[in-house]
Amino acid sequence: MSTTAKMASPAVEVIDLAGVKKRREKGDQVFELHVPEFRIKRGEFISIVGESGCGKSTLLDMLGLLLTPTVCQRFHYSVRHPLPGADIERLNAPQLAAIRRRDMGYVLQSGGLLPFLKVRDNIRLPRRINGLAPDSAAVTRICDRLGIAGQLPKLPAFLSGGQRQRVAIARALAHEPPLVLADEPTAAVDKLTAREIRDTFKELTAQMGVTVIVVTHDLDLMLPVSDRAFTFELVKASGSHTISTCVEKPIG
């Protein structure tokens, strides 16, 4: 699918990657991540599953525009309909930062909250950065749904792990981005809490029509709510050269 074709018709794929490769070297160890094809449709809930070291975080960072691919046939982004999409390679750093700021929300493994800001201010941060009003009805609703309305005046340090992850989700959704990237959002909490957080997360993103990409090692936890899943196939090309290829994992 070409850029022109996509610009002419409403894009179905919000993310469209083809022939993307990322090479990383650490000492004499070479790691290559190959992504032959990675297409995500609007509103999908995607899981990227794999053991640690398989490159799932690398893929997420590329999707989050924090890392640039070493080789790339196509890296097309079209999250904000009906605005025309863009080929990532053509954009400069401020433009990439603008997409991150506006179009994406992040949920990090350990929350990634700023320790010096109160919960309320942490949640407001993306709205402030985007020049939006600090509060909105949506934010209030999200906080209520996540059950953190009572935690707003506290500093993150006084929250439990589960509460921190909920705040992280609230922050990722606060500026109502069309895409949310989550890196092991439930890795640091117990199974029960993880399931609760997962369900609330799924519910909120579904209501808001947000496209979600979750990186996880816990396929069992995420599979029930995922529309599709991707995984990795590792091949040792030589003693120190590992190639990991991202492939879709059929569900069901």
Add this chain to the structure above:
Amino acid sequence: MLRLALADLRHEWILTACLMLAICAVIAPLLLLFGLKYGTIETLRHRLIQDPKNREIRPLSSVSHPKEWFETMRSDTQVAFVTPMTRQIASSVAMWVRESAPDSKQDLDLIPTGDGDPLVLENGAPVPSLGECVLTEFAAEAIGASVGDVLTMEASRMRGSRRETGTTELKVTGIVNRRASAIKAVFVPLSLLEDVESFKDGLGVPAFNWPGDKPLAYPLYDGVVVSTESPLPTLLQSRLRANTGFTRIASPAPAALKATLGYTIPETQSNILLSTELRPLADSSLAAVETQIRGYGATLLPWVRELKGTLTITGTADTRSVRIVALPEDGKRIGILPEPPWDKGSDEQIHAISALVHPDLAGQLPSADLVLGQTDQPLTIPLQLIATEGVPADTIMVGARTAGILRLATTRPLSFDASSGHFLLSRRGYAGFRLYARALEDVDGLRRFFENRGIPVHTEAQRIQTVIEMDRYLTLIFWLIATVGIGGSMASLIASLYASVERKKRELSVLRLLGLSGPRLFRFPLIQGGFIAGGAYLLAWGFFTAMAAVINHLFRGHLQAGESFCYLPVSTAILAGVIILGLACLAATAALIRLARIDPAEALRDE
């Protein structure tokens, strides 16, 4: 962003305070160092320039300087003030407050002063006029006097075994600042010192009714004619040069002798002219000659060398240059021509003012003024003219003793006291002086001026040079220390802020992840760095102010009003602040540039 940055600092206030203290710890000593350097050098420089004592040029030996010399010095542009000084020994007097008991008297030194004396004027006192005085602080303490008091001054001298005193009263018009003089001294007009000196020399001072002698002038001669009826033995002739002061002996022909003397000695006389090439001789030399020729029936005719004066006939505009000839009274005995009308043994001082002149010169009023000397202090003598045949028109003839005194007038100043008809010795010159250069820079030039003229002087040139050199060395040492200090504080500042940015890696990465980039992201550590450095600087400044106050307090005994040992001008303080803030921003930027190269992804998952 500002709020975000400050919220972070507040959240970690202990660390923020630590950073501030750390940076303050390196800045504060630097500020102190700067302050001390600036304060001490400025104080010393200020003192050197301000204190007139440092502009003083003091003679180390006493050489007599004539009055004209002081006039010349006064007109020198490098000289701010000069006053003659009497002999040191003559300046000591006793003083006490008039109303107090006389046994409270103290020996004080008189110091001559005059208009424009910087030592008095720049130390908070007016220049005293006649009947007034200014005390040094030590003198005022010693006799317990304050401004407005009337003091009794007592000069004393020994005459034989008798102690004589002369007193006068002086009003205290001022007390000079302590720095002016470390001795118990009194500033008075020069004339009072001259009077005290005269009194101590045994003379009287009519102005204060102090009894004593008059400084009578004495005659000086350049030679003497020994006139005898028959020639003196050759052996005796040669003896006349021994211990008499005369160095030359001649027997001129009568014509030559007339030309030399100005009058005629009868040809029957045998004459020897004894003379001196060097300094003229006094009466004692004549007495010595007289002793040698006793019993030979010789007549001594004192002689003075070519002596010129200006004669102004009273009542006319007739002013002419005349030759003054000594016409010895004793010549009458051997019949010299013209014949002297005076008798030896009469009051010489009185008849000294009568003179023989050509008949044409004595007009209706037989009087005239004779002016001697071309200096600015000419000696004017009123003359009684006696018209006498045989006196040339360009010559006046006076008694030998009068001529001798006029000869003296060519070597030192005299005055004529018309009331008594006495010639009096005027002050010859001054043993010393007090001289102040106009500016510090003139001191060395004046010192060379005096030393080139063989007058060794003491100046503060050495001290001035020392301060200038000390300034240079201190500046050098200061910069060496400052370089190390500045280097250290820069390193510390950069390290601290770099470390704080490093520590903020995760937070900065999160902000980057949230879409902050470029200038907006940079502002975060810049604001923090600026805030920490600014706070540290303010802290250091407070520390400096406190320490400076302590230092200035400790040294207050050595300081005068308005002086500080430790001081920084505001401009320097601002400059230092700007430099420190600049460095802080530089450090933060350096840390950020390094941070920007790291993948934010790595920073996020490094934990």
